[in-house]
Amino acid sequence: MNDSTPWGVNIALGMGVSISRLFFDFTYEFGLNEVATGASKAQEEIATEAIQIDKRTNLMSISLGFLF
Numbered sequence: 001m002n003d004s005t006p007w008g009v010n011i012a013l014g015m016g017v018s019i020s021r022l023f024f025d026f027t028y029e030f031g032l033n034e035v036a037t038g039a040s041k042a043q044e045e046i047a048t049e050a051i052q053i054d055k056r057t058n059l060m061s062i063s064l065g066f067l068f
Contacts, residue, residue, distance in 0.1 A: 028061075031057035
């Protein structure tokens with residue numbers, strides 16, 4: 001099985017506030033992932049090169065709601 005993400009680290013922080021029937025939630029997630037794969041430049045070439053890409057994930061979520 002070929003796994004394109006050899007490792008990843010994520011940190012999530014969240015906070016929620018409820019005032020009577022009104023609520024507010026805020027969540028932020030930060031992640032680091034390393035993506036590695038083998039690829040060839042052309043079909044004529046026999047040698048393959050490894051491609052590594054450092055990828056960052058930033059996710060922000062805001063929720064506002066009313067309970068009735």
